[in-house]
Amino acid sequence: xxxxxxxxxxxxxxxxxxxxxxxxxxxxxxxxxxxxxxxxxxxxxxxxxxxxxxxxxxxxxxxxxxxxxxxxxxxxxxxxxxxxxxxxxxxxxxxxxxxxxxxxxxxxxxxxxxxxxxxxxxxxxxxxxxxxxxxxxxxxxxxxxxxxxxxxxxxxxxxxxxxxxxxxxxxxxxxxxxxxxxxxxxxxxxxxxxxxxxxxxxxxxxxxxxxxxxxxxxxxxxxxxxxxxxxxxxxxxxxxxxxxxxxxxxxxxxxxxxxxxxxxxxxxxxxxxxxx
Amino acid sequence: xxxxxxxxxxxxxxxxxxxxxxxxxxxxxxxxxxxxxxxxxxxxxxxxxxxxxxxxxxxxxxxxxxxxxxxxxxxxxxxxxxxxxxxxxxxxxxxxxxxxxxxxxxxxxxxxxxxxxxxxxxxxxxxxxxxxxxxxxxxxxxxxxxxxxxxxxxxxxxxxxxxxxxxxxxxxxxxxxxxxxxxxxxxxxxxxxxxxxxxxxxxxxxxxxxxxxxxxxxxxxxxxxxxxxxxxxxxxxxxxxxxxxxxxxxxxxxxxxx
Ligand SMILES: Nc1ncnc2c1ncn2[C@@H]1O[C@H](COP(=O)(O)OP(=O)(O)O)[C@@H](O)[C@H]1O
Ligand SMILES: [Mg+2]
Numbered sequence: 001x002x003x004x005x006x007x008x009x010x011x012x013x014x015x016x017x018x019x020x021x022x023x024x025x026x027x028x029x030x031x032x033x034x035x036x037x038x039x040x041x042x043x044x045x046x047x048x049x050x051x052x053x054x055x056x057x058x059x060x061x062x063x064x065x066x067x068x069x070x071x072x073x074x075x076x077x078x079x080x081x082x083x084x085x086x087x088x089x090x091x092x093x094x095x096x097x098x099x100x101x102x103x104x105x106x107x108x109x110x111x112x113x114x115x116x117x118x119x120x121x122x123x124x125x126x127x128x129x130x131x132x133x134x135x136x137x138x139x140x141x142x143x144x145x146x147x148x149x150x151x152x153x154x155x156x157x158x159x160x161x162x163x164x165x166x167x168x169x170x171x172x173x174x175x176x177x178x179x180x181x182x183x184x185x186x187x188x189x190x191x192x193x194x195x196x197x198x199x200x201x202x203x204x205x206x207x208x209x210x211x212x213x214x215x216x217x218x219x220x221x222x223x224x225x226x227x228x229x230x231x232x233x234x235x236x237x238x239x240x241x242x243x244x245x246x247x248x249x250x251x252x253x254x255x256x257x258x259x260x261x262x263x264x265x266x267x268x269x270x271x272x273x274x275x276x
Numbered sequence: 277x278x279x280x281x282x283x284x285x286x287x288x289x290x291x292x293x294x295x296x297x298x299x300x301x302x303x304x305x306x307x308x309x310x311x312x313x314x315x316x317x318x319x320x321x322x323x324x325x326x327x328x329x330x331x332x333x334x335x336x337x338x339x340x341x342x343x344x345x346x347x348x349x350x351x352x353x354x355x356x357x358x359x360x361x362x363x364x365x366x367x368x369x370x371x372x373x374x375x376x377x378x379x380x381x382x383x384x385x386x387x388x389x390x391x392x393x394x395x396x397x398x399x400x401x402x403x404x405x406x407x408x409x410x411x412x413x414x415x416x417x418x419x420x421x422x423x424x425x426x427x428x429x430x431x432x433x434x435x436x437x438x439x440x441x442x443x444x445x446x447x448x449x450x451x452x453x454x455x456x457x458x459x460x461x462x463x464x465x466x467x468x469x470x471x472x473x474x475x476x477x478x479x480x481x482x483x484x485x486x487x488x489x490x491x492x493x494x495x496x497x498x499x500x501x502x503x504x505x506x507x508x509x510x511x512x513x514x515x516x517x518x519x520x521x522x523x524x525x526x527x528x529x530x531x532x533x534x
Contacts, residue, residue, distance in 0.1 A: 143379050146379040147373075150371060151371040151376070154361065154363045154371065155363075155371055157355040158371060159371075161350040162372065205362035209363060209405045210364060
């Protein structure tokens with residue numbers, strides 16, 4: 001399958017997107033932002049449709065819409081946004097707008113499926129270069145802000161007490177997250193970006209309590225899911241995102257089972273130790 | 277004795293209401309200052325001013341430090357920790373280490389975290405997730421995190437209020453021990469007069485807009501009156517009048533009143 005350029009493109013881009021989503025997912029989970037990332041991807045869908053309507057590159061529209069909304073949410077404060085009603089209103093509003101733009105652009109009927117469900121064939125050389133550059137920038141930002149971000153994500157009260165600029169960190173993280181979502185939408189599709197941002201990290205948290213360990217495991221799960229998803233999608237022609245969600249879900253349930261078994265085992269051991 | 281903290285004529289007004297009125301005091305190295313007072317007296321606000329989290333309308337806070345930059349350790353009153361928070365206690369303590377620009381921890385950093393966890397009797401909890409610890413264990417871990425930056429001054433806001441009496445006593449005696457071994461200034465807010473009496477060298481008694489500070493024995497002289505003032509058995513309307521009455525008496529006879 002690697003004899004085709006488009007599969008090479010999909011694998012290179014997919015590798016970068018998977019690792020970044022897996023790593024950032026640990027912070028998305030710790031900060032309780034999974035539904036905000038879900039909303040970002042829908043806003044991204046409408047941004048991509050808008051770009052097609054205007055005759056731009058979809059990534060431009062994606063980035064424009066998601067980063068503006070990322071900064072807007074940061075300004076308003078994440079708390080307001082956590083209310084169910086606000087999220088559903090904004091989600092549906094942007095889905096509706098996306099549909100309108102698609103209808104108005106009146107071309108590329110398969111574009112809707114590509115941007116909603118993700119695509120293997122749609123990734124050009126140009127896309128790959130964009131994705132690699134964006135990923136590297138995000139990775140550098142993550143490395144430089146790692147300790148600060150870790151503090152603020154896992155112990156917000158402590159970070160505030162230690163005098164960290166918590167508001168800036170919060171807005172900055174949403175901004176970076178919105179860029180990541182825009183990038184990931186192109187591969188896994190708008191509907192399931194949040195699966196890649198939350199499920200691998202949730203599986204990892206059941207297996208280790210070290211933050212760095214969680215990041216490694218989460219990236220690994222995400223990477224395996226994307227690689228396997230791309231291959232299976234190539235073979236069967238079913239959209240990538242379907243396979244990715246199935247594989248990540250399997251990781252999640254295996255992690256849950258592993259944790260339950262391990263807990264029971266340690267309990268039994270302490271019980272026996274007490275009764276000797 | 278060497279001064280480590282100077283609080284100079286602090287005034288804080290929230291929404292037109294004067295919460296802190298012209299407060300001045302200082303804390304010395306190796307000294308524990310207890311703060312007592314009813315809810316809403318502005319105790320937490322005072323700590324936040326010292327930390328720089330709230331900018332006072334008037335007044336200033338000066339910290340004298342042997343470091344280049346003065347460092348403060350703070351254990352806040354409330355801390356939202358998800359019971360499912362997967363981070364282990366060791367990592368939680370290491371969050372507090374300084375030099376946050378370097379993305380990784382050095383061997384020295386690791387040793388320091390382990391040493392502090394021994395000092396605070398939390399090393400046996402190192403691998404447990406923070407969300408699964410008991411209240412008393414959590415407080416010790418928070419304390420360890422605050423110590424990770426080698427503070428000149430340590431501020432504790434009701435950090436024992438939700439613990440059982442035994443855990444309260446052991447936590448406060450640990451803090452007392454740290455105060456002596458590290459020779460740092462410590463301010464702790466508490467509702468437990470017994471603990472304050474036992475461990476605080478000096479006590480700051482706050483009520484809305486008024487305060488007195490002095491040797492703990494002197495502040496505690498009229499314990500009956502004090503506990504009435506801290507936990508008034510009256511309805512909301514009468515609290516203010518009782519406060520005013522007590523404050524008037526305080527004004528008449530105590531060390532320093534504003
Ligand atoms: N950020 C704030 N904005 C407005 N009012 C505040 C703020 N923080 C505290 N207050 C008010 O200041 C008063 C003192 O609060 P606080 O310092 O928390 O009291 P204490 O810790 O002694 O119980 C309370 O009446 C509280 O409502
Ligand atoms: Mg308080």
